Amino acid sequence: MLSNIRFVIALTAVAPVLWGTTYITSTTFLVPGHPLLTATVRALPAGLVLLAIGRRMPRGSWWWRSAVLGGLNIAGFFAFLFIAADRLPGGVAAVVGGIQPLLVAVLASLLLSERLTGKVVAAGIGGVVGVALIVLRSAGGLDAIGIAAAILGAVSMALGVVLTKKWSSDLPPLVVTAWQLIAGGVILAALTAAFEPLPSEAFTLTNVAGYAYLTLIGTALAYVLWFRGIAQLPTRIPAFLGLLSPVVALAIGGLVAHESLTLTQAGGVALVFLSVLAVIATGTSSARTSAATRSRR
Structure with missing residues (x-):
């Protein structure tokens, strides 16, 4: 039991x-300079690839559920993230986004009856501080719209994660992921058409390779593993x-720039x-307790 949980955690961490x-x-x-197009290319083709593999269309309430989850987890999160990154100085958007695990833990306690402990709250605060130490740099004044976008992005993803857990227990993660990516991708495509001009030059082979990696590996594969973890683990674990x-x-940037970590x-x-x-540790402890309880029955 515990070895299986550790395996799922390891896969989710990918x-x-x-x-x-x-x-x-x-x-x-x-x-460069086309964030909404990049978000659309990340989401919509990835969703279509997964739909071709899963071969299952939404039915009944899943038409509107897919739209809600795609709007929260994909379209809303990506859009707010790009706005925040564009208007805030280096690292601030990431620090504000670092509140997401704590938001997930609080929402899961309210909507999923998952236990919210002092250890989880302390870990959430520690996570925000840790991200701040990693990415935050000295900068000028903060932009109110940027801060609001960063907060809304964290809230959007946190609510989306919890609702995904609440609604999708009877469906394969690949199918749920496909529907969300397509719904979010359609919303992003509409936003791109309305607010962002297309690139003036044709894509190079380098661009195509980059978009292919981001679509297939960084989005399709990553989100399948992510939502699989949400379905099988206490919601707080994938969030953290x-x-x-x-x-x-930070590690990749350091390797590319040949820079060492500061203290x-x-x-x-x-x-x-x-x-x-x-x-x-709180998740594996709960699993150990549950397994012991079942063995005594």
Whole structure:
């Protein structure tokens, strides 16, 4: 039982590891200055690929549920994330987004009856501080719209994660992921058509390779593993695993720039890992208790 939980946790952790490669992929391989187009290309083709594999269309309430979840987890989160990243100084958007695991834990306690403990709250606070130490840089004044977008992005994803857990227990994660990506991709495509001009130059082979990686690996594969983890684990565990994304981005950036960690960044990495491990420990402890209870029956 516990070995299976650890395996699911390890697979789920692959998702934020892959998301940690998004920044270097976007800045190195993609067309700059087109964030909504990038978000659309991430979501819609990935959803269509997964739908072709799963071969299952929504039925009944899943038409509107897919639209809601796609709007929260994909379209709303991506759009708010890009607005925040564009209007806030380096790292601030990531720090504000770091409140998402704590939001997930609170919402899960309200909507899913998952237990909210002091250890989880402390881990959530530690995670925000850890991300701040990793990414935050000195900067000028903060933009109110940017802060609001970052908060709304965290709330959108947190609510989407909890509702995904609440609604999709009887469906394969691949199918649920496909529907969400398609719904979110359609919304993003409409936003792109309305608010963002298309690139003036044709894509290069480098651009195509970058978009292919982001679509197939960084989105399709990552989100299947992510939603699979949400379906099989206490919701707080995947949420806290998401804190690994800035750690991976920092490591990749350091390798590319040949820079070593500062003492502050090293402290932030350690704090993030401690926060994640603390929450994982609560999940495995609950599983051990449940298994012991069943064995006595």
